Amino acid sequence: MKITFFTHNTFLLEVNEKNLLIDPFFSGNPFFNNRNYLKCIDFYLKKVDYILLTHAHYDHVCDVEFFSQKFSNVLVISNYEISNYFEKRGIKTYGMNYGSFISFPFGKLKYVFSAHSSVFSDGTYGGNPGGFLLHTNKGNLYISGDTSLMNEMKIIPIFGSLKISILPIGGRYTMDVEEAILASDFLKCKRILGVHYDTFEEIKIDKNESKKKFSEKGKELILLKMGESIYV
Template identity: 35%
Template sequence: MKFTFLGHACFFIDTGKEKLIFDPFLTGNSQASMAAENVRCDYILLSHAHSDHFGDANEIALRTGAMVIAIPEVIGLFAKSLSNFQPMNLGGTFKADFGTVKMVQAFHSCGAAGGIPCGFIISFKDGPTVYYSGDTALFGDMKLFGELYNIDYAILPIGDNYTMGPDDAILAAKFLKAKHVIPVHYNTWPVISQDGEAFKKKAAEEGVDVILVQPGESIDL
């Protein structure tokens, strides 16, 4: 199984059979390592509808026919000609061929009227458990996620200003009991500029393993 970072908060998880893309903001993203028209995927998972997360989702869904997993209000933003949706809400679980997707809360705004942001805990069949928080502040129920799930990889924002920053992300990793942390949502713009190496060093001092993945790079999960 492979994780590929495409820049900002957009990434692929490739199981070898299915390819999942998360928050496909590529057009207009200075970090983007792939053009939207080159994306091939089977699933599109959206944490919320801000432009730096919803991004190219509609175009990719129209072209590929990928299933969109999101809350109903975000799904309502897609072209009416599309029909391959898996609407969910907080606490719900979707059983897919690759494993299970649990939709969990995030503390942020949504970008879709009446909607709420979310994160995902994905338990892959014969593979790792991956938590993607989406854009969020630190919150106490991350401790509950750590109790309920054996989280191998936590994909967390560290940019600060719009989301939690490095110090809170380290605390989140401890709450989650995550074996590894992959930071995202930083250095796209000056307002969310962070030193990834400094974050990794400080996290290591507190017993948290950080894997820095640059845009365009892949790692095996």
């Protein structure tokens, strides 16, 4: 299983010959400024089979329509309300809610609770915010989505051990580094990929200090550069 990080909460999962794009946020992303984000997309994203959306905030869904046009067979997977929103725009979707695992060609996917909010830029209600628990023959992965620390995280490892967890660490709108360390305890997962930091001024972090705090607790915080990948 390969994970390629872009910025914010946007990354690509490659598993079982399927490409899953999470929370696409390229246009309007301050990271790119005068850089050409379209060149970035063309270079790194040769194929997208699925788009997974954790919630409806613009910095997680703003490029869904672009990618649905670029990759005509893409399937958007999200909660019921978000799926309906994009289905009305002619995009192929698969809606779910907090419930059972659902089998896809890439593995089994479960939509799980997130302590956050969810609304589209036009004011449309975006349903319950969430994350994804992915079980595959290559290992299990937890994508928390935007969330604060929550007791529900203790349920996640009951379903099976995790190879890695993807958690927000920027603070203010989500967990910060200290809370992400506690979350890793709840999840029984020592390997954390940090996301949702540095994109905006209010979620800037000290990367070296953040890694040190995780290391002092016997855990690993992975912070990838734009376009950098890891295998898990």
